[in-house]
Each structure stands twice: as structure tokens, then as C-alpha cells.
Amino acid sequence: MTLQSPQVLPLLLIILPLLVLIVWSFAKGRHEIVRLASQWSEDEVTRLYLVKSFFVALGQIGFVVFAILAAADITLGEVPVEEDRSGVDVAFVLDLSRSMLATDVSPNRLQAGIDLIRAVARELETSRFSLVGFKGRGVTIVPLTEDINAIDTIAPSLSPDLVVAPGTNLDAGLREGLRSLPDSSFASRVLVVVSDGEALDGETDETLSRLRSAGIPVFSVAVGSAEGATVPSVDGTPMVDESGRPVITRVDTRTLADLAERTEGELVRLQGAERELRSLIEALGENRETEGFRLQPRRRYRLFLSIALLALLTSLSVRIVRWRGMF
Helix, strand or coil: CEECCHHHHHHHHHHHHHHHHHHHHHHHHHHHHHHHCCCCCHHHHHHHHHHHHHHHHHHHHHHHHHHHHHHCCEEEEEEEEEEECCCEEEEEEEECCHHHHCCCCCCCHHHHHHHHHHHHHHHCCCEEEEEEEECCCEEEEEEEECCHHHHHHHHHHCCHHHCCCCCCEHHHHHHHHHHCCCCCCCCEEEEEEEECCCCCECCCHHHHHHHHHCCCCEEEEECCCCCCEECECCCCCECECCCCCECEECCCHHHHHHHHHHCCCEEEECCCHHHHHHHHHHHHHHCCCCEEEEEEEEECHHHHHHHHHHHHHHHHHHHHCCCCCCC
16 A cells, blocks of 8 residues: 555644534534523433534544545555557656756756757657756656647756755655656656766665666766866856865766666766667667556545545534434
8 A cells, every 4th residue: 555645644633623623513512402402301402412413523524534545645456557558758857956057068067958858859759758857856847748849948947046955866856757757657658867966965765666666767867077167156156165166066977877777777978868868768669568558556545535525425414414303
């Protein structure tokens, strides 16, 4: 059993104030019923009101609990799904850290990476693309689409300022790239990480295991040179360290090579990357069977939503239907 949206589970804390409200409502309602129903004994009225209130409260709490569980999108078990495996879904995961503004690649690393992404997307037919940027967190900039113009339109605004979170969290970028590729897709799926590989952080083991088990390779594109270059600050002057010396950034392929190796992907150098990436992605689509089956998690939100609606209906019915001709 897995939770596709575990972030909604804290909403279950709503039950605590709901219980307080139910107890307060019961006490107030009991007092009013006893005052108005003077022709019946207080014990009889209290007992009947207590029973009805219990089932009303049970239905209300059940509705809240199962509605939240439905929103959590619980999956349990797997179901085989027939699929047509033609085409490739590509998530471009672009490093937006400030070191990508280094000019050891013309005009700079970031622009060279953007140009590469646009060129590869234009050359691949029957493919869909998403674009994810990452620094301290990952952000889907262009959701999965067949429209290459979407990437062309957003390209001029891509910069380190687009993501305000500091750092260079590679795992955040990988997770966001994976989220941008729907599980329901029948196409082959691949992540293309474009980065200089420098100062990458974030624990990637779990995400890489998910990618490997899902058959999603990572093609890493190393952008930059071994000689390196200075990192421009916000005002354009070179950044300096604590001793006042310019900060030099150099391409680091170790982490990028590890991504590719652990997901059965490839490490690609920027020079000649367009042709090589296109060949790798096309081969990924051609090497798979055009028809087949895959196991897809069985989503159970409909079951929990049905129970929630039944609980709500029960609560309303108990409140509305008269018992023993009294209320």
C-alpha cells in the first residue's frame, strides 16, 4: 500500500476540533430538547437524543476521515494494463544554479543547455516534453506537452532567479521530473538532466531506485569545462570567496555519471550532445515492444470516496428521519 498524496494526511487533525464541536452541539441540543419536550420523560428524551446524536457524529467523522483518505490517493495492489508503447515522454531537468551562468561554454552554461533542450525537442517526433528547473527545490516550468512552442516561449525567462530556494538539490529536481511524467503514460519515459554537476546535494538513492524500478533511464548532460570559469554575481562581477579570491566553477561529472549508471542511462558531453541524445531517445522508443502489458498501481480513492459519501448520507438521514414519532 502506498500514498500518492501523503501531504493531505495532517488534515486528519480536523477531527479534534470536530469532536469538540460535536460534544458542544450535543450538550446544547439536549438541553433544548428536554426543555421543549416536556410531555415526555427526561430520561426517555435524553436516551433517544443520545442515540441519534451518536450516529450523526459517527457519520460526520466517517465522512471527514474517508474523504481525506480518498484525497491521499491510496494505492493497494497492482492491475495489468494493456498499452501501446510507441513514442517517448521526455522530462528535461535543468540546473538553474548560479554556477550555470559561467562562460566557459558560449554564451554561458545555462544558455547552452537551453539551446540543447530546444534543439532536441524539435528533432523528436511523436514525443512529449516537460521542463523542470531546480535549485534548492524542483519546479515544473512546462507541464508535459507536444507543443515545442511552449519550451521556446519560456526559454528567454529561464534564469537562476526563477527558483528562489538556495542550494542545488539534485534529488528535488529528479523527483519533480518524475512527477511530470504520468504513470498512466503508455510511452517510454526518460529524464534528461542538464547540469554542470557542481555542488549537487540531496539524497538521491530512493528516487534513483524508483526510476530504475519504473524503467526510466537518466541521460545526464555535463555542461562546462575542466578549466572552469568564474561565477558571476547578481551585479555581474565575479563572486569571491572569504579570502577575496574569485570563485572558479568546473564541470563535475562524477554525480552525473552515477545518475546514468544507476538507472541504465548514459552520460553525454555537451559537444555532440544533440545528435547523441536524439539517437538515445529514439532508440529507447524503438527498442520497446509496440504493444504489451504493464503493472499499474490500483488506485483506491473511489472506494474511500464512496464510503465518505455513504457516511455523509447516513448522518443526514439519521438527523432527518423521525424516530418513534418524536424527532
